[in-house]
Amino acid sequence: MPMKPGPKLLHDAIHRLVPFEDNPTDKLLLRLINTKEFQRLRRIKQLGFSETVFPGANHTRFAHSIGVAHIARAFLDRLDLMLGPGVITNGSREIVLAGALLHDIGHGPFSHAFEKVTDQDHEARTREIVLSDATEVHQVLIEYDSQLPGRVADLWEQDPDSTEAHLPAYLTHIVSSQLDADRFDYLLRDSYSAGVDYGEFDYRWLITHLSVDENNQRLQLGAKALFAAEAYIFARYHMYRTVYFHKTTRAAEVMFKLLLRYFRQMTEHGSASEISAVAPGIPTNFLKAFKQDMALNEYLTLDDHTVTEFCKAASESKDKTLADLAFALLNRRYLKAYDLTGANISSFDEFQARVRELLKQRELPQEWSSQIDSPGDTPYKEYDPDSEEPNTQIYIENAAGVATEISKLSEPVAHLKKYSMFRFYFPEFLREEIFTIGNETIRK
Amino acid sequence: MTPNFRIVAALIEAHPNRQVPGRARLQRTVCLLQHAGMPTDYKFSIQFRGPYSEELRADLSVIQSLGLGCEEVHVGENGDEFFVVKATTEAKSPTVDRFREMIQTLAKADSTVLELAATYDTLRGMRSDHADAIRRLRSKKGTKCDGGRLEAALGLVQSLDRSTTGIALKAAN
Numbered sequence: 107m108p109m110k111p112g113p114k115l116l117h118d119a120i121h122r123l124v125p126f127e128d129n130p131t132d133k134l135l136l137r138l139i140n141t142k143e144f145q146r147l148r149r150i151k152q153l154g155f156s157e158t159v160f161p162g163a164n165h166t167r168f169a170h171s172i173g174v175a176h177i178a179r180a181f182l183d184r185l186d187l188m189l190g191p192g193v194i195t196n197g198s199r200e201i202v203l204a205g206a207l208l209h210d211i212g213h214g215p216f217s218h219a220f221e222k223v224t225d226q227d228h229e230a231r232t233r234e235i236v237l238s239d240a241t242e243v244h245q246v247l248i249e250y251d252s253q254l255p256g257r258v259a260d261l262w263e264q265d266p267d268s269t270e271a272h273l274p275a276y277l278t279h280i281v282s283s284q285l286d287a288d289r290f291d292y293l294l295r296d297s298y299s300a301g302v303d304y305g306e307f308d309y310r311w312l313i314t315h316l317s318v319d320e321n322n323q324r325l326q327l328g329a330k331a332l333f334a335a336e337a338y339i340f341a342r343y344h345m346y347r348t349v350y351f352h353k354t355t356r357a358a359e360v361m362f363k364l365l366l367r368y369f370r371q372m373t374e375h376g377s378a379s380e381i382s383a384v385a386p387g388i389p390t391n392f393l394k395a396f397k398q399d400m401a402l403n404e405y406l407t408l409d410d411h412t413v414t415e416f417c418k419a420a421s422e423s424k425d426k427t428l429a430d431l432a433f434a435l436l437n438r439r440y441l442k443a444y445d446l447t448g449a450n451i452s453s454f455d456e457f458q459a460r461v462r463e464l465l466k467q468r469e470l471p472q473e474w475s476s477q478i479d480s481p482g483d484t485p486y487k488e489y490d491p492d493s494e495e496p497n498t499q500i501y502i503e504n505a506a507g508v509a510t511e512i513s514k515l516s517e518p519v520a521h522l523k524k525y526s527m528f529r530f531y532f533p534e535f536l537r538e539e540i541f542t543i544g545n546e547t548i549r550k
Numbered sequence: 551m552t553p554n555f556r557i558v559a560a561l562i563e564a565h566p567n568r569q570v571p572g573r574a575r576l577q578r579t580v581c582l583l584q585h586a587g588m589p590t591d592y593k594f595s596i597q598f599r600g601p602y603s604e605e606l607r608a609d610l611s612v613i614q615s616l617g618l619g620c621e622e623v624h625v626g627e628n629g630d631e632f633f634v635v636k637a638t639t640e641a642k643s644p645t646v647d648r649f650r651e652m653i654q655t656l657a658k659a660d661s662t663v664l665e666l667a668a669t670y671d672t673l674r675g676m677r678s679d680h681a682d683a684i685r686r687l688r689s690k691k692g693t694k695c696d697g698g699r700l701e702a703a704l705g706l707v708q709s710l711d712r713s714t715t716g717i718a719l720k721a722a723n
Contacts, residue, residue, distance in 0.1 A: 222591055229595055230676035263596070263690060398677070451616045451640050478553040482608020526611040 116172065119165070120294050124176045131200055134250050135175060138207055141242035143235050147171060147210065149409035153296060154216040155358035156349060158438055160300035163349075167210045173291035178206035180313050181280045181287060188317045198273055200254065204247065205261040205281045209288060211235050211243065215410045219359045223366035225398045226405065233259050234402050241402070275323040283498035284487060285325060293341050296349060304344035307337040319501065319509050326501040326509045335500055336516050343485035343522060351481045351527050357440035360477045360531050365431040368474055369420065370396050372428070385428060387419035427474050441477070441531035444540050449528070449548045457547040461530070464539055475533055482526030488513045552645050554590045555609040559618040560643035561588070562635055564653045569636040572661070576635050577602050578668035579656050585671050586710050588649055594672055600665040601672040610635065652710055659706055662694050666703035
């Protein structure tokens, strides 16, 4: 009797073994992984410039996406157990798993900084990759089920409360909510790769205590999961404060945006041949990234390597500002940060005016040599009917077995508020003058 | 370059009574004005209730810490709490002068109409043509599009287009 084929196994730094069984759903996932659009994610780092501070943080969106699908599968397996067989239909399972696997497929290189300057939008590109019949991803999905591309695209877009939603809201929350597979994987993976422990939490315990509030169509956790859920929320808070918003990583992002803005301005005022004369060797696909009508097949040629090649070419440019910015970015000569926390509007205005004067004296273009940066985050969003996403909170059973929003049960979570960093970035050789100005205005 | 938070503080200050009734309303207003040429560079993604930028939400903390504004909790007629975002007189800035007419128009708009308009405008910016944006809007928003609200939203986008700021917007059709 022929033996049943064993699962295909992927080794993964976080989940150790990620199995793909000999069943239609797992075969679909494997086929999606093997598409050229998904393989492109091997060439896009998950954390962009973070590796310049945390040298190990050079993992890719490829590994993360597989991790998200793996965790989404664990969510579904748990819900199958709780709800009984057949409640989560095969069709629904494929939509959730394909959605989890493909959720980052439209990301470009150094996504957030890149998108702010180029008019590219990874959410729009993700949708396009799934829906365009020119992509391998679309072909794989449509061969499986003609409805699947549309359903996967709707998973990210449709309001789960909509009467037209194809899935129960609790299934869409596996892919997008404050307790979703994406956050689980990125916290664990980013933390591990960065070499910090802040992002760790007991995700297996959380999944083991997951169930569904069928009346409200949402995920909920058992009472014993309260502390694990707190740890999960604080993991996110600490990762943002220590890794994602690290002042040096932000310096790199600030400089990257300055470089792209400056280059964009050149593209708006000069033809391709004029730019080529000033900065030979700029990849042609990179030039097109500044046009909103960049074709999908051209967009899919962009990756981290394109950005590196652009920086190399720009650093040799005859245009001094372009060359200086690119050289500094390539060689980690980043702007330095002055912390503006504690400023009031009059001290801030005085600080800015004196800095402006200083830059003028030194004949430095203010627009390209300094920058205010104010990244911020909300570690946990309590229920707020005025919010854009009011129904994605974390619910936990209280002592009486009633599902309760976590901030009503946990004082530490209730005290976590939205916050911002507030920094001024400037060239290192002005350190002494900037700190003097800061001490005489902000800190006086 | 004027920092984003400074422009947003000035925008709030330019509203009637120097206040915007609702965080979501502020998000939609900033989104529409940014598309109309206001020099902020927030990255908006489409959430369940319209375009949303975490950076904008964070900038409200900066506005508050600088003393340019604050958020107050109010209770609506239905008993739900909502945040009123207020600006101080110090937030006033000529940066938003050329958008004052638009701000007044948006301040008068019904909240659902504003949500539809901002979502439509964001979809157009995300490579959807008019027909696709309308189809996606109807699919996402369902009955919110009924009762003339969708038409009002498109009218609102067009009215921004026709405003006297001299800023060219993409046509709604």
